[in-house]
Amino acid sequence: MRHGAAVRTSTSSQPATSSDARHRALAPRRKLREFEADGLVAHRPRRVPSRVEYGLTALGRSLSPVVEQLKAWGEYYRSSARESRASALPS
Template identity: 55%
Template sequence: MSIAIDVVGGKWKMHLMWVLAEGPVRFGQIRRKLDGVSEKVLAENLRQLEASGVVHRELYAEVPPRVEYSLTPLGRSLNEALEPLEAWGDRHRDEVLSRADVEVP
């Protein structure tokens, strides 16, 4: 199986990658942009992407503590590789959704 698919597989990881492509973002901001994801699932996906080396977690020594997530250089290169897949989905969205019981977050 492809390493790239292993890294971004699942319902939320690719969507999360698109959000992080916009620049550093806090947990609450991510959650608001990904309607329907639970805190538990979001935290788990962020940890997995961080463990894969595509997401960086920055903890600021402030009161209250502030944490921001961003893509690493490896994550940015993975996002670039995923762009054709997103373009394919945009081009064929209506056809795919009309033929299958596909849930789109």
């Protein structure tokens, strides 16, 4: 791909530039760096070049009960929504 070449995305009918694609590709890394700065994750460089492994810190692991509650709520909501949709369908 040439630098600055247009890339078509599925979310828009407008062409995106390669810098847009690069920005989207780097966004997860930026978020991980923010989590690292906040003390939620720690990175461990690996021997393989350009590879980094992230893991939860004690602070990050302390969020586990909250995440589990959100997961339970999502599962309940999903089944409740299915039941509601099923009962709303005409017979």
